[in-house]
Amino acid sequence: MEKTLKQSFSPHVRGNVTARSIMLDVIIALSPALIWGVYAFGARAAVITLLSVGASVGSEALFCLITKRKQTVGDLSAVVTGLILAFGLPVTVPLWAPVLGGAFAAVVVKMLFGGIGKNFLNPALAARVFLTVSFPAMMSGSFVTPRAARALSPFALKVSAAFTPTVLDNVEEGVDSNTLVDLFYGNTAGCIGEVSKICLIIGLVYLLLRRVVSWHIPAAYIAAFFLLTYLFPRGEDEAINFALASLLSGGVFFAAFFMATDYTTSPISSLGKLIYGALCGALTVFFRYFGGYAEGAVFAVLIMNLFAGHIDRLTMPKVFGGGVNAKKQ
Amino acid sequence: MAQTISGGIRIDGRKSTGTKNAVAFTEPRLVAISMKQHSGIPLIPSVAEGDHVDIGQCIGDNRGAPCCPVHASVSGTVKAVENRGGEVFAVIENDMLYTVTPELEPVDVPLTELSAEDIADRVRKAGIISGGVPACEKLSATAGSVKRLIINCVESEPYLASARRLLLEQPESVIKGAKVLVYALGIRRAVFAAEDGDKELLELLDSRTADKQLFSVKTVKAKYPQSGERELINALYGKEVPAGKRPEEYGFTVFTPEEAAAVYRALATGMPFVHKRITVAGDAIKSPCCLVVPIGATAEEIAEFCGGVKKRFSRLVLGGLMAGKTAESLQCSVGKGTDALLFLSAEKEKKNSGCIRCGRCVRACPMRLMPHLLAAYAEKGKYGKCASLDVFSCTECGCCAYVCPGGVPITEDIRRAKAALGGADVTGEVLNDGKDA
Numbered sequence: 001m002e003k004t005l006k007q008s009f010s011p012h013v014r015g016n017v018t019a020r021s022i023m024l025d026v027i028i029a030l031s032p033a034l035i036w037g038v039y040a041f042g043a044r045a046a047v048i049t050l051l052s053v054g055a056s057v058g059s060e061a062l063f064c065l066i067t068k069r070k071q072t073v074g075d076l077s078a079v080v081t082g083l084i085l086a087f088g089l090p091v092t093v094p095l096w097a098p099v100l101g102g103a104f105a106a107v108v109v110k111m112l113f114g115g116i117g118k119n120f121l122n123p124a125l126a127a128r129v130f131l132t133v134s135f136p137a138m139m140s141g142s143f144v145t146p147r148a149a150r151a152l153s154p155f156a157l158k159v160s161a162a163f164t165p166t167v168l169d170n171v172e173e174g175v176d177s178n179t180l181v182d183l184f185y186g187n188t189a190g191c192i193g194e195v196s197k198i199c200l201i202i203g204l205v206y207l208l209l210r211r212v213v214s215w216h217i218p219a220a221y222i223a224a225f226f227l228l229t230y231l232f233p234r235g236e237d238e239a240i241n242f243a244l245a246s247l248l249s250g251g252v253f254f255a256a257f258f259m260a261t262d263y264t265t266s267p268i269s270s271l272g273k274l275i276y277g278a279l280c281g282a283l284t285v286f287f288r289y290f291g292g293y294a295e296g297a298v299f300a301v302l303i304m305n306l307f308a309g310h311i312d313r314l315t316m317p318k319v320f321g322g323g324v325n326a327k328k329q
Numbered sequence: 330m331a332q333t334i335s336g337g338i339r340i341d342g343r344k345s346t347g348t349k350n351a352v353a354f355t356e357p358r359l360v361a362i363s364m365k366q367h368s369g370i371p372l373i374p375s376v377a378e379g380d381h382v383d384i385g386q387c388i389g390d391n392r393g394a395p396c397c398p399v400h401a402s403v404s405g406t407v408k409a410v411e412n413r414g415g416e417v418f419a420v421i422e423n424d425m426l427y428t429v430t431p432e433l434e435p436v437d438v439p440l441t442e443l444s445a446e447d448i449a450d451r452v453r454k455a456g457i458i459s460g461g462v463p464a465c466e467k468l469s470a471t472a473g474s475v476k477r478l479i480i481n482c483v484e485s486e487p488y489l490a491s492a493r494r495l496l497l498e499q500p501e502s503v504i505k506g507a508k509v510l511v512y513a514l515g516i517r518r519a520v521f522a523a524e525d526g527d528k529e530l531l532e533l534l535d536s537r538t539a540d541k542q543l544f545s546v547k548t549v550k551a552k553y554p555q556s557g558e559r560e561l562i563n564a565l566y567g568k569e570v571p572a573g574k575r576p577e578e579y580g581f582t583v584f585t586p587e588e589a590a591a592v593y594r595a596l597a598t599g600m601p602f603v604h605k606r607i608t609v610a611g612d613a614i615k616s617p618c619c620l621v622v623p624i625g626a627t628a629e630e631i632a633e634f635c636g637g638v639k640k641r642f643s644r645l646v647l648g649g650l651m652a653g654k655t656a657e658s659l660q661c662s663v664g665k666g667t668d669a670l671l672f673l674s675a676e677k678e679k680k681n682s683g684c685i686r687c688g689r690c691v692r693a694c695p696m697r698l699m700p701h702l703l704a705a706y707a708e709k710g711k712y713g714k715c716a717s718l719d720v721f722s723c724t725e726c727g728c729c730a731y732v733c734p735g736g737v738p739i740t741e742d743i744r745r746a747k748a749a750l751g752g753a754d755v756t757g758e759v760l761n762d763g764k765d766a
């Protein structure tokens with residue numbers, strides 16, 4: 001009858017949220033924007049996305065194999081990295097770009113620092129900056145309208161097309177209300193996954209409902225960005241128009257919802273998140289106004305990545321009751 | 330309005346046993362009564378092998394320290410007084426005659442003729458404690474400073490339902506016990522705290538505590554670990570009692586319904602605390618239920634009484650699913666602080682895939698610690714850093730490890746850090762690290 005009982009440490013029950021289930025939620029949240037991207041920009045957008053995801057997942061798997069580590073691709077974080085990288089590419093990039101970027105993100109930025117949770121920069125973001133700085137014309141001067149994009153060959157290594165400046169490139173000249181509506185729905189030239197704001201909002205709402213991310217970073221980011229562009233507008237147009245056009249063009253929504261909220265590279269406390277989000281927004285405006293590229297969001301978030309740890313230390317909450325060394329009230 | 334703490338988790342209550350009447354299990358063949366029913370120094374057994382004992386007879390006490398005696402919970406013969414792994418047990422063979430000791434001294438004068446010291450002394454003699462510190466300590470050590478008495482009817486751990494059953498089945502004993510406590514503490518009223526979702530219990534409390542001068546009922550949202558004394562005080566009054574401090578120092582004292590009922594019984598009948606209400610549950614016991622058992626009843630006999638264990642039985646947890654400890658064998662017995670016996674199947678192992686810095690543990694921590702950092706430092710042996718992050722404020726509620734998507738055994742890591750910092754085997758290296766931090 002006597003049976004050896006198994007020993008376990010409390011808690012004797014665990015919740016069912018896993019890294020994999022969180023990443024799956026992020027993938028679900030990204031899918032409206034992906035569907036729009038493929039619908040708007042055609043099959044080539046899908047090919048680029050697949051290559052980026054494939055390179056990211058494949059190189060992480062290969063890295064684990066070569067270094068004889070436990071296989072980690074099962075947590076799906078490499079899929080998310082690949083998706084986020086692809087979302088920031090123009091549809092006209094040569095097909096080696098998503099492959100190079102995906103591999104760079106997974107190996108150099110993530111795995112060499114110890115894998116998920118250990119990297120101090122967001123892998124997809126760092127890879128995007130790497131591509132932007134290395135190939136500026138390819139990354140920020142080669143946008144096409146959705147109509148032109150659908151005519152592109154999906155599988156051609158390189159494509160040539162009539163490039164169109166994005167709304168962001170000429171945002172100081174002012175926009176009309178029709179353009180604002182197009183920007184909101186994503187009927188405009190831009191990066192594959194960034195153009196449709198409504199799709200990104202749907203994704204964010206899903207993440208908020210699933211409690212994968214909190215509202216703090218996106219709200220602080222958008223608020224700071226909007227406030228600064230409204231208070232210090234450029235061009236002749238009304239301030240409110242300029243602020244709206246700035247907000248809806250380029251990658252502010254995508255950066256605020258899906259890049260700045262990356263767990264590993266953002267602060268943990270609510271106050272820290274608000275500070276972090278607001279600084280991301282302010283830096284985005286700074287880079288847009290004074291930087292060498294039209295879009296500043298990516299650089300802003302990447303730089304803020306470096307401060308996440310410091311913000312965490314500065315915003316550490318007070319321990320319950322003041323902690324063990326508390327004096328009597 | 331239901332109140333709540335910051336942090337904590339919502340967790341499936343698994344309270345099916347709370348809907349059925351508690352059953353009395355009076356006929357264990359053996360009871361093994363521990364001489365260590367609470368932290369601090371152990372009791373000295375006052376019986377020897379071969380002695381005959383009656384129900385309610387004192388079998389162990391210690392004068393020197395804050396402690397309270399234990400009593401025989403069955404009548405019969407002392408079979409052994411033995412040391413099992415550092416803990417002394419008096420093993421009594423039940424003669425099934427249930428003779429009660431003639432030593433009992435019920436109070437036969439009105440309550441108002443007793444002094445607070447009299448009551449505290451009787452409560453001490455009755456050996457009343459259900460986890461935490463002895464009831465007599467809460468009454469005497471800080472007499473005069475306590476402003477609020479909370480009767481903690483919150484059972485936020487999954488499965489636990491025995492306090493609820495006590496309140497539903499014998500509300501009078503709890504309420505009369507609360508009256509005694511109010512009188513002994515020299516305060517005006519007792520506050521009953523219950524979860525806002527439990528309508529049946531709240532209705533009962535409302536109807537039984539009609540005297541609003543003397544009683545009030547407050548509700549908290551269903552959330553673990555709100556049944557903890559300091560968490561409950563925080564939820565109800567917003568006050569934070571720091572780690573290592575007693576609620577009494579801050580004007581609060583918290584009694585369980587079981588303690589209140591035991592106080593009443595000790596005064597009315599003289600019978601000390603010899604029967605414990607427990608919840609027997611889990612996915613590997615055939616008939617889960619709430620039981621009233623003699624203190625010292627063994628898990629083996631209790632399992633038998635509850636229809637036996639299922640084939641998949643692999644772990645026995647003493648106490649709650651979140652904060653209880655696994656037992657080494659079925660020979661372990663019910664102590665005064667054992668709220669539940671959970672017979673569980675093998676746990677589905679959650680692989681430790683590492684921290685992803687999601688911050689869930691930080692949001693879940695009711696003590697507002699940084700569990701992910703504590704675990705990371707503990708894993709690297711940097712215990713000094715853990716100390717500087719206030720590791721001793723951790724109550725080991727387990728919320729952090731429960732919510733961790735990376736399956737990091739955070740609570741276990743923290744426990745190890747505490748042991749290393751508090752134990753004698755702290756190496757010089759670790760201490761130096763602490764100074765740097």
